[in-house]
Amino acid sequence: MQRLIAFVSLLLLLNGAAFTKDLGQLPHKNFTHRDYLGHFQNWAIVQDSRDIMYFGNNSGVIEYDGSNWRTISINNAVARSLDVDLMG
Numbered sequence: 360m361q362r363l364i365a366f367v368s369l370l371l372l373l374n375g376a377a378f379t380k381d382l383g384q385l386p387h388k389n390f391t392h393r394d395y396l397g398h399f400q401n402w403a404i405v406q407d408s409r410d411i412m413y414f415g416n417n418s419g420v421i422e423y424d425g426s427n428w429r430t431i432s433i434n435n436a437v438a439r440s441l442d443v444d445l446m447g
Contacts, residue, residue, distance in 0.1 A: 395428040397421050402439040415441045 392399040395414075403415035414421040415438035420431040 395421050395423070395430075397428075397430055402437070403441040405441045405443045407443050408445065413441055413443075415439055 397414075397419075398417035400417050401414045401421075402417075405413050407413070410425070412423045414423070416430075417437050418430055419433045419436070420438045420441070422429045422431060
């Protein structure tokens with residue numbers, strides 16, 4: 360009987376640990392350079408007023424709207440810094 364109680368207690372403890380593992384963490388998804396078809400090194404990140412994300416990358420500027428990736432060419436230059444015009 361003691362073994363059964365210990366086993367059930369262990370199951371409850373492990374189930375509780377699995378339940379609280381993600382508690383308080385924001386949902387996230389990691390992307391690799393294979394997802395956005397650009398260079399693996401990113402230098403800057405900004406978000407505009409429409410919630411579109413821009414990444415300064417060795418391949419140019421990469422835009423992400425939440426579902427689609429697009430590379431904005433800047434004449435084969437590396438984008439090492441970005442800024443957003445909040446007045447426009």
